[in-house]
Amino acid sequence: MAQVHGHCDDRFTRVREAFEENFTARGELGAAVTVLLDGRPVVDLWGGWADEARTRPWERDTLVNVWSTSKGPTALCAHLLADRGLLDLDAPVATYWPEFAAAGKEAVPVRHLLSHRSGVAGIDVPHTLDDLYDWELTCARLAATAPWWEPGTRSGYHAISYGFLVGEVVRRVTGVPPGEFLRQEITGPLGIDFTFGLPEKETHRLAELVQERTDRAAQAALLARMEPVAVASLLNPPTGRAAANTPGWRAAEIPAANGHGT
Structure with missing residues (x-):
């Protein structure tokens, strides 16, 4: 035992x-x-x-890759800016990120990003893991993507896009990546052991992610029951244990999914 x-x-x-x-x-x-x-x-x-x-x-x-728990600290960065009067949650995203106005998104407010209601739940062109690790490319493709539903009319899980959407707004307002803003304003002052991505010098403390032994047929059945939007949000590109155990994943900043903490 x-x-x-x-x-x-x-x-x-x-x-x-x-x-x-x-x-x-x-x-x-x-x-x-x-x-x-x-x-x-x-x-x-x-x-x-x-x-x-x-x-x-x-x-x-x-340390552990905490997956979607990362979204909490990401949202906290945006809310801290709102509390300081530097970010208006009801203003269009394009106020801070002009390129986001493309494809009919000029009126989408910031709060729709935070509440998974923007319709930009993923990217509508093939997007590889290497692409995902490129912050500017990923944000450019999200900005060019047409909403998958009318913004504000429904919610749909923004599995990976959430961190880039909210994180890019944070970056546009502050001039620094969301991970750096988090360190400067929250985790650093409070002594919290948490980062987006992981510095190479800390990998000796990192737990290896191990695949749970599950029924493959049950997994396939679950995917079959999911809405196409949800599948596309999760699987373009596929992210999971194999990706998260690599140096590329750890070196990248993926604020919806690769937060590492104790």
Whole structure:
């Protein structure tokens, strides 16, 4: 059995038991969990292994690619600018990013980017992983994309595009990439161990992403049930474990999906 480390308030022993059950009953390789109550940590547990070969124990400061949890810090950057009066959430995106006005998007407000209602849930031309790692190219293609539905009339998950859309607005307002703004204004002052992408010097702390053993037929059935818009948002280009374990992914800034933190 994997050894679990850390502390757990006596009021939350069931949380510790559930965490341990992930290893004993559900095949967990390595993980961590933290719970804050009124700003104070009441649960801070970690255990298992940080690699599939089980050569590196999971430590308290092990880093993880947190996928779509990255969208929260991205949105926080925009809201901080709005709080400071530097960004109007009801203004058209094109006020800050003129190229975004293309293809009938001249009136789309910033808040539609934040709420997954802009209609620009993805890119409508083939887009490779190498393309995705190119910030300017990805943003240019998003700016040129016609909305996949009338903006504001519905929501649809902007799986990857969210980070570039909101992040480019942040960049246009501040003059620095969203990851740098996050470091300067939020994570740096607060001492938070979180970045978009990952500096090479920190890769020794990074947990390897391992594919869960799942039923391929069930996965195929799930994709078949998804709306075409959702599939296109997720799979152009395909992003997943294989991509996230590469230097290219870690070196890029993908604010909707490649945040790394403890």
